[in-house]
Amino acid sequence: MEVTQVLLNAQSIDGAVRKNAEDSLKQFQEQNLPVFLVSLSGELANEEKPVETRKLAGLVLKNALDAKEQHRKFELVQRWLSLDGNAKSQIKACLLTTLTSPVSDARSTASQVIAKVAGIELPHKQWPELIGSLLSNVHQLPAQAKQATLETLGYLCEEVSPDVIDQDQVNKILTAVVQGMSSSEGNTDVRLAATRALYNALGFAQANFSNDMERDYIMRVVCEATLSPEVRIRQAAFECLVSISSTYYEKLAPYIQDIFNITAKAVREDEEPVALQAIEFWSSICDEEIDILEEYGGDFTGDSDIPCFYFIKQALPALVPMLLETLLKQEEDQDQDEGAWNIAMAGGTCLGLVARTVGDDIVPLVVPFIEENISKPDWRQREAATYAFGSILEGPSPEKLIPLVNVALTFMLSALTKDPNSHVKDTTAWTLGRIFEFLHGSVVDSPIISQANCQQIITVLLQSMKDTPNVAEKACGALYFLAQGYEEMGPSSPLTPFFQEIVQSLLTVTHREDAGESRLRTAAYETLNEVVRCSTDETAPLVLQLVPVIMMELHNTLEGQKLSSDEREKQSELQGLLCGCLQVIIQKLGASEPTKYVFMQYADQIMGLFLRVFACRSATVHEEAMLAIGALAYSTGADFAKYMPEFYRYLEMGLQNFEEYQVCAVTVGVVGDISRALEEKIVPYCDGIMTQLLKNLSSNQLHRSVKPPIFSCFGDIALAVGEYFEKYLMWAMSALQSAAELSTHIAGDDELVEYTNSLRNGILEAYSGIFQGFKNSPKTQLLIPYAPHILQFLDGIYMEKDMDDVVMKTAIGVLGDLADTLGSHAGSMIQQSVSSKDFLNECLSSEDLMIKESAEWAKLAISRAISV
């Protein structure tokens, strides 16, 4: 086959020609993969071929090695590994040759393909000569080939994990890269490629950063590169510094003063892309120190973990003024532009992080700036001052901030209505929101909102909701936090007199023509939700009145005919907001008997609407509608059975939605709600549900976070249907047992520990539900064969000593449930378990009341089981 022509045709503007070419490529690939790949690599390496076909050949080759979807990627990797060795050697030879091509696009494409092949082969200890051959004559190479080699190393480091390359080769890579970066390298492209390669290679340099001499050398070269005449090199060098700040935070002390000088100069003088990276360096240091300080609560004990070096605190007197300067460099319409990111925004964000890192110390450094600029005629100064104030509201203590806020509040309220500049109003509304978020509510001793100013605040916020969409959105946000602060206020809320007016204003906002801009409609509904959540009994009748209003809104979304895909997306979004709102209302009204009783008159109609929302779509279910149905099932109880025949298929559809795993997870939760609501009336649907859940568990495509809730859901179902669960017992138990074996020992990072604990909790909740479900049935002995394993699991996780409080509580509860249900059948088994002694005693003396309570239960059940 003539690859060149086909590849040319594949880029034709004529759709038919293109389609034809793509088909023949596909056919070629299917007929003879090795020959296909070899001819692609030949095309890429051939200097006589046009550059477009060489590039495309490389791209097709790359796509034959890697894919975004995990399972596809895995297939491609297996396919390459099993490919004929001869073909692979030919392809690799072509790729390496291409690195010396005079055509830059061909070189760059080859670099990427080599990295993909390396990504597959190096972990399997194949192609061991690659790095050596790349580096063997790097010094003698012409500049172009040198650049391509460094670029290849960069991609390679991005592709491959550090543990598959031994230190010897890492040393060689770093040497070549750092030498390529140094100022003695005359060629700009080589230096840029080396700097970008270092960014990816930093993760490999653990050992080298522990060696003072090598680290000094790397740091010196990186810092020098930040001063390069070429802006792209400076930017790439700062990117390296940002990466170093998080990867090697604990090694930075000797360099921090120099880095401060370099970054300060860049922030003040350099081009924006460089200045942004320079600011990011300090934001990143803040992230590190916030994490460290949060973890140790400030008093570091000097163990092997990373100590806080208080770089931010030390740099504070110079850092804060530098950041304040950036605040004055706003762009005109940055508030209307979703994608905006500029130096003022980066500086403001960094200032907020600095405040969180150092707390009170920042206040005296910022207050003079606020005072000086807040009333200046130039909007930039007023906005910068307001932003500075808003930034420091999280971090410092309320004692330090409240006196300031008491002075500023009136000023802010007035600015929000009177300032002529929209940008200032936007930031003012945002700052008010921050005030309410951090300094209002039960956490603060001296309230900043009194009866006297409450009326004024609400009036101003409601008025601002009529302002431009971005200002109105921030006003909604402020109201959200205002309502939240009154959440646990007891039977009477200061918002009660304004409730009707607030709800009315929010609904008006949702109907604004321009409510689609700046997230305004979403913000209005979210605020309405929070107002409802935080409402008290006094306003329950008003919340009830809201039900038909929101139902009507939802009904209206269902009337539209023949929507374009854009309209459909908007419709779906609005339905999401309305279902979300109904969910909050259902949950609120369902929580107390009198309101639930009145609300139930709407249940049929609401369910009808939800079903119509589902019917709007073909293959997916609406997550928000699903969540709302869960709340409805909980409120409705056993009567929910009447909706099941129609609802069931959507439930099944939700459980099958692996792509949007959140939808799947939410649906699993709703199965739990429905089980509790229907109890044994769920039996007719159990076959389908259990089959699907078991399928989900065995799928590699489903996001792992959905698996623990599926186990909990087994427990919900078993508890609901009792001995009828026998049908599924063997399958459920076998799935539980294999998951239990996997989750007994954890080796991994915090995230994995957390996941494993959630998995354990799901498994244990399943066991609890099953034991309690079978209790008092004549079939309890069906569970006996499983008891040894379950006890072993409990002993196993106890011995590991890494379970969290939630797992501990659930685990000791399972011990009680096992003893209670199996009684004397399990007496001797229980007595032999570690759990029944050490673990139980530990739980009995726990300070956590929930653990203690479960332990008391277990003790009682065990004593009975062994006494018979």
Add this chain to the structure above:
Amino acid sequence: MAPHDIRRPFKRAAISDQQKRRELSLLRQAQNRRDAQQQARCLASSILSLQSAAPESQPEQSDIELETVPEAEPESEAFSKDLDVRQASKLRGPEVRKWFARQLMLPEWMIDVPDRLAQDWYVFARPAGKRCFVVSSNGTTVSRQRNGSILHHFPSALPAGAKIRDGSGSAQSYCILDCIFHELDQTYYVIDMVCWNGYSLYDCTAEFRFYWLNSKLEESGACNAPSHYHKFRFSAVPVYNCDQSGLHAAYTGVVPYAKDGLLFYNKHALYQTGNTPLALVWKDENCSQYVIDTDGKGEIPSQQQVVLELQDDRKLVTSDDPPVLFGCLDGDIIEKSGLHTGNLLRFAIGDGGLSFVDGKLEKADLIYLGKSNRARAFADSYSKVLFQFMVRHSPLKIDDLLASINSANDQEKTPSDIEMVG
């Protein structure tokens, strides 16, 4: 390698309301789950505390119904089985025979191949020997054959099987094992476990029972070589999933015992006493010495012989439940031979053989031979008669079994919703 994006969220709350709604839902669900569990536990706790408190301080608790209703059932059931075994050992004569015979699960003979053999069934080679029930209780072990007669009375390492003080022999404890005693190596091959250490396994599926059997029997020491307190060795038999390799292994595999056919157990079947189609026996010359029934002298009669039960309306029936009718006996013979209702009678099948319509027996050419051996407790089962008949005329071969597994595999590979056009 493009520059890396460093945009951070600007003027945004860190958490979205949608995420908040999700989390609040999860919180509510967790709370509801906790409530539901708590409710179940509370009910149980109140019963427990009532029960433990009742005998001592408050014997006349007024709400005593709480105490008896939910807890009592499974306990009393287990206890009643316990009683049965002990009372049964006091029975004498024909009653004891009948009682014990009724306690065994009796496989039907395989006259056609069940569906889903590979998925739902186990297979194992049946040891040749005496089928018996082994009961250990009160420090002794008794084995009884199908007809109730005692085979051995001996100490064993089974729980409660010998008079030694190791705590395992508590008064409550007992075991019932379904075994075949293999003369040659004097071993009890355990083919099923009915009760273990006081736990009844009657209502457990074969899958559970075999799992339990394999783990517990070994643990108890009953598989050890004979010793003073352990007179006979027990052994489990290798059980396979009835897929192609499992069936092959059971059929050709080397075992320490002489094989007498293959037993097929449905994985999901409970231990059901009496004849059951969920356990099946099959044999051919390669895996059994006794394919065709022999007569009292150990010789194969020229005609197939069957034992049927005489009912009061002169009907001759099998031991199945419900019984299968094979024909009626002449009034003359009954009178002449002084036969009574319930007698077990021996017949030969004449040249007319058995004839079937729509898979059901329509007519049998029966020739009366006389009363059966006194040791017989039951008439033959329908499946046995048929199996013997097939063995003599058109036997079900091992290849047929393998072929049925293979064809089931083929079926699974093809999509199920094919439109038939032919």
